[in-house]
Amino acid sequence: MTTSALKRRSFLQGSLLAAAVIGSTPAVAAEAAKPKFDESFDVIVVGSGIAGTMAALSAADKGANVLMIEKMSRLGGTSRISGLNFACVGSPAQKAKGVKDTSEQLASDMYKVSGNMGDYEKALEMAKNTARAEAFMTQRGVKWDGRLLKLGGHSQPRVLVSEGDGAGLLNALWTYMKGLKNVTVRTHVKADEVLFNDKGVAVGVKVREKYFFDTPETDDNENKTGVEKRIEAKKGVIFATGGYARDKAFRSSEVPFLAGVATTTNPGATAGALKILVNAGAQPMHLSLFRFAYxxxxxxxxxxxxxxxxxxxxxxxxxxxxxxxxxxxxxxxxxxxxxxxxxxxxxxxxxxxxxxxxxxxxxxxxxxxxxxxxxxxxxxxxxxxxxxxxxxxxxxxxxxxxxxxxxxxxxxxxxxxxxxxxxxxxxxxxxxxxxxxxPRLNYTPGGIRTDLQGRAIALKDGKPIEGLYVVGEASGGLHGQERMTGCSMPECAVFGMIAGESAAQRKSI
Structure with a gap:
């Protein structure tokens, strides 16, 4: 038996946090004998910032046939306009300067800044893989400007800066991606729903192609543009859709004084993808936290x-x-x-x-x-x-x-x-x-709870939802009350890379 839709539950007083009380699970469409898809790929990546790009590249590197979709007219999301400072333990720059650093030190630094609300184990997993992510990116054309910075909260100089900031880093990776025959990239494609089989495994995404973004205030609820399509993901679906800093209604429903705060994030940074994932049964967390930038x-x-x-x-x-x-x-x-x-x-x-x-x-x-x-x-x-x-x-x-x-x-x-x-x-x-x-609200710490592989955690039973991954700013829980400078980029790069590898190595449905 299969599912083509998800059972939608109401939210207590309109808040996603209330989902923690009432729960949400995928529905099984009893009348459908077999999923009907218009297209099929091994892995579908939703979002094209650094997390999505790394997920697509790493999945492709493991032999998967990958589709990366982006709802906006151009790739990159907020990553494209960010500095993307990269905290990295064991980089060539650290080794050249004789810096003695450990993954445990970085994880401890992050936890101290988090106000005792961060996830130390996840921070440690991130830290252990930063050098591997740096090497992965460098091998695919990313260049670093030679600086090794010790920024606020860091106990060691460990932060790298890419040449050309976020745009330069992403352009290098996209240039490499263009030479891959097993990666398809499409813009103007909006994800609307995660599709499940009768065992509760994510098997695809319902999307709208030829979709044209309108405005952050009305797009998720009122924009009906595009042609509906159902795309199969035989190995996994990876959401790398970023945060919701542009969604004034949503962010102010959680934290009222955020209503009038400025943001320079990508206009598409709304809560739509978060709501899709909650409707798919994933657990949201830390939605009332915030992080400012200048x-x-x-x-x-x-x-x-x-x-x-x-x-x-x-x-x-x-x-x-x-x-x-x-x-x-x-x-x-x-x-x-x-x-x-x-x-x-x-x-x-x-x-x-x-x-x-x-x-x-x-x-x-x-x-x-x-x-x-x-x-x-x-x-x-x-x-x-x-x-x-x-x-x-x-x-x-x-x-x-x-x-x-x-x-x-x-x-x-x-x-x-x-x-x-x-x-x-x-x-x-x-x-x-x-x-x-x-102050600008340029990062939202809240998102979907995930495990160390980037798999979404189900609200119903606290177990991973098979086939569904959430990485980067779309996930929540790592940083707690305050994200340490230079740690968004490694979160996105590392867990994008890990999720891509994990999804590509799953058995096809």
């Missing part, structure tokens, strides 16, 4: 002084974690009439940034929403641009400089050293540099 690295906020434009006063420890910074900034905006705080640097402090490329992009106006940093000849000119009282701001800067010179931030207890570099007083003579601080 045009400039969070680690480099520490070199400047942040100001509330309404009062002209410093109001925060600039060395806080990204989520703590974001919540303080958003609270301040609620209190001051929604005026965006700004941060002040001088030339010397800009030189301390760990990523000077992003500084230059900001100075050139290429860093997206509220991502432009402006150079000012003097403090008066700067304050006028941000609507702050120059006398008050100057008084704050003088007090700030005195504390920094004395070696202790008596006001907010900001740490005065990071990665071997010391925070220094700002030169009030100018030139000065400033930009608004507007």
């Amino acid at each position: 045009p400039l690295p969070t680690e480099d906020m520490i070199w400047g002084m942040m100001v509330d434009p309404a009062t002209g006063r410093r109001f925060i420890n600039e060395g806080l974690t990204r989520n703590a910074l974001a919540q303080a900034v958003l609270l301040k905006r609620l209190q001051n009439g929604d005026k965006k705080p700004f941060i002040i640097y001088d030339e010397k402090s800009l030189g301390k940034f760990h990523n000077l490329n992003r500084v230059q992009r900001s100075l050139n106006g290429l860093n997206g929403i509220d991502g432009t940093m402006v150079k000012y000849d003097n403090l008066s000119e700067l304050c006028k641009a941000f609507g702050a009282d120059p006398k008050v701001v100057e008084d704050e800067l003088v007090k700030y400089n005195a504390m920094i010179t004395e070696g202790k931030d008596a006001q907010f207890d900001k740490p005065l050293e990071r990665s071997g570099r010391k925070v220094e007083a700002l030169d009030l003579k100018g030139p000065l540099f400033a930009m608004v601080i507007n």
